[in-house]
Amino acid sequence: MSRKIIIDTDPGQDDAVAILLALASPEEIEVLGIVAVAGNVGLAQNAINARKVVELSGRTDIPVYAGCARPMRRTLVTAEHVHGDTGLNGPELPDPQVPLQAQHGVDYIIDTLMNAEPKTVTLCTLGPLTNIAMALIKQPEIADRIQEIVMMGGAYFEVGNITPAAEFNIYVDPEAANVVMRCGAPITIQPLDVTHMIQSTPARLDAIKALGNRSGQAVYDMLTFSEGFDLKKYGWIGAPLHDPTVIAYLLQPELFEGRHCNVEIETASELTVGMTVVDYWHVTDRPRNATYLRSGDADGFYKLLTERLARLP
Numbered sequence: 001m002s003r004k005i006i007i008d009t010d011p012g013q014d015d016a017v018a019i020l021l022a023l024a025s026p027e028e029i030e031v032l033g034i035v036a037v038a039g040n041v042g043l044a045q046n047a048i049n050a051r052k053v054v055e056l057s058g059r060t061d062i063p064v065y066a067g068c069a070r071p072m073r074r075t076l077v078t079a080e081h082v083h084g085d086t087g088l089n090g091p092e093l094p095d096p097q098v099p100l101q102a103q104h105g106v107d108y109i110i111d112t113l114m115n116a117e118p119k120t121v122t123l124c125t126l127g128p129l130t131n132i133a134m135a136l137i138k139q140p141e142i143a144d145r146i147q148e149i150v151m152m153g154g155a156y157f158e159v160g161n162i163t164p165a166a167e168f169n170i171y172v173d174p175e176a177a178n179v180v181m182r183c184g185a186p187i188t189i190q191p192l193d194v195t196h197m198i199q200s201t202p203a204r205l206d207a208i209k210a211l212g213n214r215s216g217q218a219v220y221d222m223l224t225f226s227e228g229f230d231l232k233k234y235g236w237i238g239a240p241l242h243d244p245t246v247i248a249y250l251l252q253p254e255l256f257e258g259r260h261c262n263v264e265i266e267t268a269s270e271l272t273v274g275m276t277v278v279d280y281w282h283v284t285d286r287p288r289n290a291t292y293l294r295s296g297d298a299d300g301f302y303k304l305l306t307e308r309l310a311r312l313p
């Protein structure tokens with residue numbers, strides 16, 4: 001039985017790889033729809049990028065929606081410095097022919113959860129949590145109908161990437177992250193603590209390029225563009241690959257390890273706003289509201305990713 005998912009995303013090269021991994025795995029994953037959110041770049045461009053990736057995969061049956069154009073309270077912070085001016089710099093992908101759905105992405109999320117059997121739809125979030133939070137605020141009943149929220153976001157042992165304390169997805173909309181972390185739905189977090197282990201080394205990228213298909217070439221071009229900022233920043237032999245770990249968790253959860261604990265979001269302090277405060281050692285009696293993953297098997301991840309990309313056009 002495949003798992004039904006909605007992907008909420010701000011593509012971004014790593015988001016694109018996550019979408020491709022999901023669409024290459026139809027036996028295990030049924031992608032119901034993709035919803036764009038403002039994040040890496042503005043909403044309109046993220047929605048265009050999501051449509052480009054759907055067409056790259058050949059799965060033009062997958063509907064793409066646009067959600068919220070800015071965070072709940074704060075001014076949008078974007079990441080062109082990492083992802084390029086289009087948010088998907090690297091490959092030359094044609095302008096998308098698949099349409100953008102007319103329905104607002106937040107309403108699509110609400111309608112899908114209200115119409116599906118309870119606990120049968122998983123939300124995979126790859127960007128700021130604005131759409132999910134707004135759906136929870138507009139229709140609180142969906143909280144009990146969500147099978148699981150699997151999110152890329154946060155950091156604790158590896159600290160922040162956009163500030164010393166905060167990871168980008170949480171930092172962009174900390175109020176939204178706070179709403180989501182308190183909603184009561186089962187939550188699994190793929191933080192920087194994991195993704196910094198999942199490094200796209202030259203050998204791993206060369207294996208993807210060697211697939212010889214358009215998807216492999218596009219992924220190679222995407223990651224060799226977006227890795228530049230992180231290679232310079234961290235001095236590693238490979239840049240961390242973030243968002244595809246969300247999909248890999250659905251496919252092979254045994255690749256990752258972590259524990260159920262309390263995760264809270266700092267929303268007040270200007271110094272640490274957006275920080276995920278993780279009670280990993282259970283030193284408080286705060287509710288254990290998330291499975292916080294702390295490590296991942298990089299070789300196993302890239303074996304899975306490369307095998308699945310080989311299935312695409």
Ligand code: RIB
Pocket residue numbers: 010012013014015039040126127128152161167168169242243
């Ligand atoms: O901090 C990494 C996250 O921020 C990833 O989702 C990347 O796409 C950016 O959105």
Ligand code: CA
Pocket residue numbers: 009010011012014015040126127243
């Ligand atoms: Ca992202």
